[in-house]
Amino acid sequence: MNRNAFTLIEVLVSVAILAVVATGLFQISMNSKNNFAFLEQKARFDRLSSIPVMHNNEKYHHKEKTLFDFLRADYEIKKDEIRQFLKKEKISYEEEEYAKFAPFAESGDETDQNSLFAEDTGDEESTPSSQAADITLIFDKITVSDKHNATYVYKIKIQ
Numbered sequence: 768m769n770r771n772a773f774t775l776i777e778v779l780v781s782v783a784i785l786a787v788v789a790t791g792l793f794q795i796s797m798n799s800k801n802n803f804a805f806l807e808q809k810a811r812f813d814r815l816s817s818i819p820v821m822h823n824n825e826k827y828h829h830k831e832k833t834l835f836d837f838l839r840a841d842y843e844i845k846k847d848e849i850r851q852f853l854k855k856e857k858i859s860y861e862e863e864e865y866a867k868f869a870p871f872a873e874s875g876d877e878t879d880q881n882s883l884f885a886e887d888t889g890d891e892e893s894t895p896s897s898q899a900a901d902i903t904l905i906f907d908k909i910t911v912s913d914k915h916n917a918t919y920v921y922k923i924k925i926q
Contacts, residue, residue, distance in 0.1 A: 774804070775874060779833060781863070784868050786905045789819070800854050803916070808874070808915075808916075809916065810920070812913065812915075812916040813918060814913040815856060816916075816918050817836060818837050818838060818858075818860065818862045819832075819834070819837045819858055819909075819911055820836050820909055820911065820920050820922075822840075822841060823836060823870070824837070824840075824921040825862075827860050828860065828861060828862050829860075829861050830859075830860065830917060831857055831858070831859045831860075832858060832860060833853060833855070833857055834854075834856045835850060835853035835854045837858075838853060844922045856913070857910070857913060857914075858895070858911055858912070858913055859910075859912045859913070860907070860909070860910075860920075861909055861912075862909045863907065863908055863910075864905060864906070864907055864908075865906045865907060865908040865921065866902060866905075866906040867905050867906070868903070868904045868905075868906070869901075869903045869904070869906075870902065871901055871902060872901075872903075902926070903926040904923055904924070904925060904926075905923070905924040905925075905926060906921055906922070906923055907921070907922040907924065908920075908921055908923070909922060909925075
């Protein structure tokens with residue numbers, strides 16, 4: 768038998784295969800668009816959350832403030848659209864002591880010397896020693912969050 772054309776079944780099978788492939792490609796492109804949108808939103812939030820971390824003030828701890836509150840003391844913002852944008856972005860800012868580490872502390876000090884990230888169980892201030900090389904590292908955990916995102920930053924203070 769001499770065939771010069773495709774049968775109806777062969778055409779329908781090839782159309783079904785192409786439809787499945789097109790559906791898969793469409794889903795992949797939508798997932799990548801969603802991933803890019805999520806990453807763009809996350810990067811935008813990380814950029815905005817750096818404002819309270821860089822301009823921290825103890826009066827803002829454990830409060831919800833606008834980004835304008837963090838910047839208005841340091842900068843004179845003249846453009847109204849920037850000022851309105853900063854006033855609209857509300858950020859919750861919390862700073863707490865995460866751990867304390869005193870590498871040269873005496874054995875009677877209550878600071879846990881075995882673990883760098885052990886929770887502090889002693890007093891806020893370490894006992895002064897007769898050595899001039901008393902160093903205490905205090906790790907603070909800063910949490911910056913808004914309605915949808917949150918980020919954590921760890922700050923080290925040397926006393």
